[in-house]
Amino acid sequence: MRVIAGTARSLPLKTPEGKDTRPTTDRIKETLFNMLQAYIPDCVFVDVFSGSGGIGIEALSRGARKAYFIENAPKAVACIEENLAFTKFTDRAIVLKQDACAGLSGIYETQADVIFMDPPYGQEHERRVLEQLHSAKYVSEDTLIIVESSLDTDFTYLDDLGFAIQKEKKYKTNKHVFIRKK
Secondary structure, three states: OEOOOOOOOOOEOOOOOOOOOOOOOHHHHHHHHHHHOOOOOOOEEEEEOOOOOHHHHHHHHOOOOEEEEEOOOHHHHHHHHHHHHHHOOHHHEEEEOOOHHHHHOOOOOOOOOEEEEOOOOOOOHHHHHHHHHOOOOOOOOOOEEEEEEEOOOOOHHHHHHOEEEEEEEEOOOEEEEEEEEO
């Protein structure tokens, strides 16, 4: 795994040992950031279920002003911190060593521009996070929320939370769902 573009381009990133995380492949990460390129410069980026931190680090490399990394697995947190030090982004990053919902309460921004989450599949973590984001002060109609999920993840409840799907990008085994507040 590596940083695709920006100031840390081509730098290799470590990934946590074991099968607790599923790092987003370089190809899917590149496709995602090609779609996000207009949103990233000078943004506040939130990477929930961060794993190795590869998505948030990619955002920092491409010009995000600040990135939050929310992760509770100790090996993954250590990996994020190593990757941030290696890419020299520690000064623009905040690592919240908590579960997703507790970590979201630790964001003190007037506006989060992009929120990305890649939760474990099939456990409805995305629903719990979106329920919390529904009332978060830093989420507005301008905030773009992206969920990486399995192809069969159901998002029919979004309307009840005041969210709408803006776009979906499907891959062979998963998809990115782009969501905004209505």
